[in-house]
Amino acid sequence: MARLEGKVAIITGAAQGMGAAHAKLFVEEGAKVIITDLNEENGQALAAELGENAIFVKQNVANEEDWATVIAKAEEAFGSVNVLVNNAGITMAKSILQTTAEEYRRIVEINQVSVFLGMKAVIPSMQKAGGGSIVNISSLNGLVAGAIGYTDTKFAVRGMTKAAAIEGAHYNIRVNSVHPGVIATPMVVQEDTKAAVEEFAKHIPLQRVAQPKEVSKMVLFLASDESSYSTGSEFVIDGGISAR
Template identity: 55%
Template sequence: MSAAGRLDGVVAIVTGAAGGQGESHARGFVAEGARVVVTDIAEDRGRALVSELGDRALFVAHDVASEAGWAEVVDRAEHHFGPVGVLVNNAGVDHIASIENTSLDTFRHIVEVNQTGTFLGIRAVIPSMRRAGGGSIVNISSIGGIHIVVRSRIAYVAAKHAVRGMTKVAAAELADDGIRVNSVHPGFVDTEMFRAASVPPERMASVPLRRPAALEEITRLVVFLASAEASYITGTEHLIDGGLSGGF
């Protein structure tokens, strides 16, 4: 990170942080001085990450769609580190299928994790952030949560659009508490999942910067929004897609 210590003394929760973007965010937050609660359903990977990060990190096994699970995460964060100042709602799942081949159970599951999990996280941290004197909530949506046309992802896109809308409502409602709420909308990101998808070269050619984002590029934006440097930014969506949605 370019400016060390931007999150000194801050207690942060990062969901879905055992790998991919969430892991990158957790590492970036610790590097900036934060104490981080890493949550995920992948317990082995999450505990291994926290073991590497040291005493500035705590792992909590966590299903973001569980109301009781959120209560436990916030309680353990406060008891271990103190009131929560940052929440990154990063956990998410995708499902690729046509509308006709998307079952109701699958649709509900995608919404439960991506949308309901975000709602529960926002609601759960409000009292703790009030005790902290304010805070920042960063909701990880997607380029698919704004306007890009995609096929075979009706549940995912529905949920990611909802995250964008919930962000705006929460930003307006929580402003008087000193809590800022923003959404981040990545395009292609160089993760294990992206590499496994084997995106066709012609699709990548439609990205003006001609490459996916590196994990640390997304993390730099998330760190910025979590920090005091973004003190006048709330209720907005932040595209980070290499120009893909710009209509070039």
């Protein structure tokens, strides 16, 4: 039996990169998937590629009304939601002195507020389903320091995960965070950063960056019933960086 047979999953920021890898693996494992993103062209193309078990919904994850729309369309297409993967996020490599208040608030809205809104929106649907699993994609920088704004919000995701896990336990809803290190996504391996990433990889204990599907397998485990006793925990996939 497929590992996500009978599951209905929402994956945000899934038009490309890690989110797209998650969506593909989830459908392979029997889930019905709602792909959300602002990138309508890529999102529609991915949904078409995945077939009848996937739909695309255009979404601004920082907008509460958009979340209500996503839940309504998910339930209309496939039924009550069992899984939410809060994957959408942005980063910015600027110093504190270079970062404007507007830029900082944008990172907070997309990386942090969206996770709160997603959990709040999906819990009633999961209650109807009899429970569920929420997987919040944080980062290695939710454990150790990185860029201002990105680090702050990824630490916040880690904290929200723990708070929500305690509350969600009453409804048979598990909430965990995933902390990827350097992953070979389009954002990371673009031409102007490729050389720097390759140099950094030499200092990773496993001496390479991860492929998106390696993170997807961790997310799959947490979405499935195989992780039925895991909640409020951090799952790190960083090639050993944080072990130093």
